[in-house]
Amino acid sequence: xxxxxxxxxxxxxxxxxxxxxxxxxxxxxxxxxxxxxxxxxxxxxxxxxxxxxxxxxxxxxxxxxxxxxxxxxxxxxxxxxxxxxxxxxxxxxxxxxxxxxxxxxxxxxxxxxxxxxxxxxxxxxxxxxxxxxxxxxxxxxxxxxxxxxxxxxxxxxxxxxxxxxxxxxxxxxxxxxxxxxxxxxxxxxxxxxxxxxxxxxxxxxxxxxxxxxxxxxxxxxxx
Amino acid sequence: xxxxxxxxxxxxxxxxxxxxxxxxxxxxxxxxxxxxxxxxxxxxxxxxxxxxxxxxxxxxxxxxxxxxxxxxxxxxxxxxxxxxxxxxxxxxxxxxxxxxxxxxxxxxxxxxxxxxxxxxxxxxxxxxxxxxxxxxxxxxxxxxxxxxxxxxxxxxxxxxxxxxxxxxxxxxxxxxxxxxxxxxxxxxxxxxxxxxxx
Numbered sequence: 114x115x116x117x118x119x120x121x122x123x124x125x126x127x128x129x130x131x132x133x134x135x136x137x138x139x140x141x142x143x144x145x146x147x148x149x150x151x152x153x154x155x156x157x158x159x160x161x162x163x164x165x166x167x168x169x170x171x172x173x174x175x176x177x178x179x180x181x182x183x184x185x186x187x188x189x190x191x192x193x194x195x196x197x198x199x200x201x202x203x204x205x206x207x208x209x210x211x212x213x214x215x216x217x218x219x220x221x222x223x224x225x226x227x228x229x230x231x232x233x234x235x236x237x238x239x240x241x242x243x244x245x246x247x248x249x250x251x252x253x254x255x256x257x258x259x260x261x262x263x264x265x266x267x268x269x270x271x272x273x274x275x276x277x278x279x280x281x282x283x284x285x286x287x288x289x290x291x292x293x294x295x296x297x298x299x300x301x302x303x304x305x306x307x308x309x310x311x312x313x314x315x316x317x318x319x320x321x322x323x324x325x326x327x328x329x330x331x332x333x334x335x336x
Numbered sequence: 337x338x339x340x341x342x343x344x345x346x347x348x349x350x351x352x353x354x355x356x357x358x359x360x361x362x363x364x365x366x367x368x369x370x371x372x373x374x375x376x377x378x379x380x381x382x383x384x385x386x387x388x389x390x391x392x393x394x395x396x397x398x399x400x401x402x403x404x405x406x407x408x409x410x411x412x413x414x415x416x417x418x419x420x421x422x423x424x425x426x427x428x429x430x431x432x433x434x435x436x437x438x439x440x441x442x443x444x445x446x447x448x449x450x451x452x453x454x455x456x457x458x459x460x461x462x463x464x465x466x467x468x469x470x471x472x473x474x475x476x477x478x479x480x481x482x483x484x485x486x487x488x489x490x491x492x493x494x495x496x497x498x499x500x501x502x503x504x505x506x507x508x509x510x511x512x513x514x515x516x517x518x519x520x521x522x523x524x525x526x527x528x529x530x531x532x533x534x
Contacts, residue, residue, distance in 0.1 A: 134506060137358075137361040137362060137365070138358050138359060138360070138361045138362070138450050141358040141361065142357070142358040142359075182418060185414055185415070185418060186415065189410050189414050189415070190411060192410055193407060193408070193410050193411055196407075196410065211461075212357075212454055212457055215409070215410045215453070216359075216450045216453060216454060216457075218410055219449070219450045219453055221362065287521065288356045288357075288358070288517045288521070289514040289515070289517040289518040290514070291358065291514075292511070292513040292517055293510070293511060293514040295510050296503075296506075296507045296508070296510030296511040296513075296514065297511075299506055299507045299510065300500075300502045300503045300507035300508075301502075303502040303503075303504075303507065304502035
């Protein structure tokens with residue numbers, strides 16, 4: 114039962130993108146079309162599951178002081194494997210994701226889950242957590258990409274739609290549209306969330322840099 | 337020379353890292369609330385981007401490529417950047433404490449900043465030579481600085497305005513970022529007109 118909870122919490126209740134607000138960079142950048150979003154989601158999910166499994170299995174071996182560099186090395190290794198697989202089997206996807214594929218290394222969802230969950234929990238629980246978070250990430254990307262592609266490009270997964278294809282709002286597929294749609298989605302989540310979450314800032318809980326970031330904010334607030 | 341100016345201007349305005357490539361969004365949204373922290377953060381980013389390019393570019397050209405190890409790029413770069421940032425912090429603390437005092441807090445944040453890893457990889461992908469890569473790193477850093485400083489001004493104005501309940505906090509920040517990014521789109525095509533389609 115607890116395992117089921119580990120799996121499902123990432124999909125809606127603790128959705129990494131829309132509720133925890135992690136991994137904003139790939140979310141904004143790769144949600145221009147549905148296929149890109151699904152490709153990015155799948156690549157990140159694979160890395161997330163295996164990094165959670167490896168880190169959880171090694172959690173008693175990795176010394177606490179150097180854990181972040183260790184996690185980064187493990188994650189970078191996994192990303193390299195995924196990068197090579199994508200290059201070999203889906204060269205078109207590799208082309209359209211470009212720089213954002215190697216940048217999965219610094220995606221804070223992955224480091225965040227390693228730090229928050231995998232380093233404290235058993236292997237199976239961590240694998241399920243990784244799978245749930247990965248699916249949540251993919252769903253959020255898919256939702257955003259669907260909005261941007263349907264209204265911005267008048268198509269869905271590359272198939273042109275009637276009416277919309279002639280009346281599309283191109284700006285939505287460009288950079289400003291990314292920020293705009295993401296802002297609207299988070300506002301919608303705020304509006305319809307059952308329990309009112311406290312005023313939302315950047316999702317810092319899961320981020321390994323949260324400590325330094327909060328220190329800066331506190332200092333700025335004092336001035 | 338024109339070449340360098342083109343690279344610099346397009347990195348600052350047209351391919352702005354934050355507003356058109358979506359790299360380094362976390363610090364852009366996280367530490368842009370106050371002008372001085374925004375400026376401090378982006379100065380640290382410029383500094384680390386230059387250092388990281390100066391170190392990773394020779395590694396790629398003289399170590400990875402001759403030995404057919406290009407596939408290790410991601411791992412090597414992130415490790416080099418992480419240790420470089422640590423090293424810079426230690427050196428600054430020992431020899432230039434005044435600079436460490438103003439930039440020190442921002443340095444650990446930069447290790448996993450995707451803009452820094454992004455600029456080093458993009459420099460390789462674009463096929464620049466060393467000087468061009470350094471100019472591009474400088475331009476990207478300046479672009480980040482410009483976006484951060486401008487946006488901290490936008491945010492300070494926003495603080496006093498009346499915002500609908502569910503838009504408070506992050507959503508309205510994103511909408512403001514969208515409008516800021518829209519203004520940067522106005523720079524598109526400027527290079528072609530200035531330098532005759534170069």
